[in-house]
Amino acid sequence: MSADPVSGAAYLHNASDDSVHALRTYPQDRSGQLFTALGRARFLDYLRSRLSPINADIHADRLLRSSFTSCKRLLSVAAEEFHGRPQFIFLNEQLVAFNLVLHEATKAQSVDHKSVVVISGGPGSGKSAVALSLLGELNLRGLIAAHVTGSRSFTQTLRRVISPQAPRVAALFKYFNQFIDAPENGLDVLIADEAHRLRKTSVNRWTRPELNTGKRQVDEIIDAARLSVFLLDQDQVVRPGETGTLEEIEDHARARGIPVSHVALDGQYRSGGDPEYVNWVDRLLGLTAGRPAPWTGNADFELKLASSPSALEAMLADRVVMGQSARIAAGYCWPWSDPLPDGSLVPDVRIGEWMHPWALKGDRSVGGAPPAALWASDDRGFGQVGTVYSAQGFDYEWSGVLVGPDLVWRNDDWVTVRQASMDPDFKNLRRVSDADFDVLVRNVYKVLLTRGLRGTILYSTDEETQEFLKTVVR
Structure with a gap:
């Protein structure tokens, strides 16, 4: 030698x-x-x-x-970006989940121990706040941690908002399918946010043949780190092929002898802090037992029914003038066009004389509109209509929801209308059964109805459905 x-x-x-x-x-x-x-x-x-x-x-x-350590500068920048933000002060189960992950991460590092933590909770329960605070704290402690999602909108927004002055911090934000050939335990902690969007496999048409091993995406995430943290709400599955559930994760981990801890977040930090609103939405959409009932109100949260899409937009515009954030989202029931050669957007969403464009396709701003991935976080997004793919994972103070013709009220019950959907993911009858379509559409509207921090304003494009909504939204 x-x-x-x-x-x-x-x-x-x-x-x-x-x-x-x-x-x-x-x-x-x-x-x-x-x-x-x-x-x-x-x-x-x-x-x-x-x-x-x-x-x-x-x-x-x-x-x-042996382990390796990232650049100290990167760790300190990441810690500065995330640590100590006042909106990330935790209560109740959030603090339990946060401390459990830190404990498991320390144990994994000290005794080469591998484990899984699942944090479940409904919309607005603070899952992403826990995820981002953990990412900052873990990096502050010198652990190698990354944040991963299956949402292009969510990941791109995090990269833009969290690290605008620190581009290298953007490397901490990745996608589920980036771990198909990751080294075993290459990370100390991998935080899988929005884990209900996990797919069966990371393989697609561009995957090299030698990587097409049939390995499940959940196993790729578990393999990539000593500690894998999954944050999910399995009632937010809105696309065919999404497989992220507590049972799926537990089964795959325990089959390999890996212990699993589970914390349920029962608090509510959206919708005026009222968990009853989320329960009301579940009953309204038939996602839980019980008939739809009139909303009885909450001093900190408003629920209104607009008389027209123009009235809905005007009500939201008044809030924007007051300095509050607002967005209009709809079921995917209209075509979604590319921008015209002159850069203008096509007003695809047409309800009578009211017409607006969808959020902008592509990665670049056009004509003053932000790309769809930034629609929920960029103030300029108010001028376009978002789909569930632009809205999921985000919140804004005021949420306008256009219930499209894919969900209508008939004979004292909801009916989902497959022919009214323009979502390309729902077109394949062999891939998405009518029963699956029914559940997915209801989940889509649950996501859209639970984005608002201060209030939600509704309008249905279907006359009979609008009359029904008058009986439950007063």
Whole structure:
């Protein structure tokens, strides 16, 4: 073995020589060497020249099990971005969940222990507040932690809002399907927010054949970290193929001998802090036992029925003038067009003479409108109508909800109308049965009806449904 005790090497196993030509301009010496896929044999020779064969298997195992630490600057920036925000002061079960994760993370690091924590809760129960505070606290403690979701809108907004002045912090926010070939226990903690959006598999048409192993997405998340934290509301499943449930996670973890802890968040920090409103929505939509009943009111939360979409917009516009946030969202019952060549948006959502465009497709702002992924968090989003895919995971002070013709009231009950849906995910009759469609549409409207912090304003495009709503919204 060489007398030099320390030496460095980079092995770019997926890179060709041509693709890293610029890196070759950097000096290489005994302190640092660069190898690509074509140089694998030379890399092996280099390792043999640097490593002793004596007790090699023992030292190799120690190396493979060792941890690594991110840049101190990144950790401190992440901690500054998240830590101590006043809106993340916890109460009751939130604090229990927060402390449980910290305890499990410490235990996992100290004794190489692997575990899973599931935090469940309804809309507005503070799941994402717990997730973001954990991300900041874990990084502050020097642990390697990342936040992951299945929502493009949610992840892009977090990257934009949390780290506008610290681009490297954006690397802490990832997607579920980015762990298909992640190293085992490469992270100390992986926080899977909106985990009800987990898919059966991360494989898609662009996946390399060798990565198509049939592995479940939940197993990829569990494998990637010593501690996996799943935050979910399984009643918010709104797309076919979403499989994130408490039972699914527990089954996959326990089948491998991994202990699971579960904390249920029963508090309500949206809808005026009133859990009864969420219960009322569940009964209204037939998602729980009991008939729809009139809303009896809450001093801190308003529920109103607008007489027209124009009236709904005017009521929300008054709140915007007062400096409050507001959005209009609807069931996916109208086509969604690309912007016109001149940059203007097509007013696809048409109800009588009232017409507005959907949130903007693409990743760039056009004509003063933010892209759909930022619709819920950018003040300019008030000018467009959002779908559940733009709204899920977010809240705003005032929520306007247009109930489309995919959900109508007939013969004293709700009827879901498949032909009225324009959602491409619902078109495949073999993939989405009529029974599944019925549940998914009701879940969509539950999400839309539970975004408001101060109030919700409703309007149905169907006359009979609008008359029914007059009996429960007074």
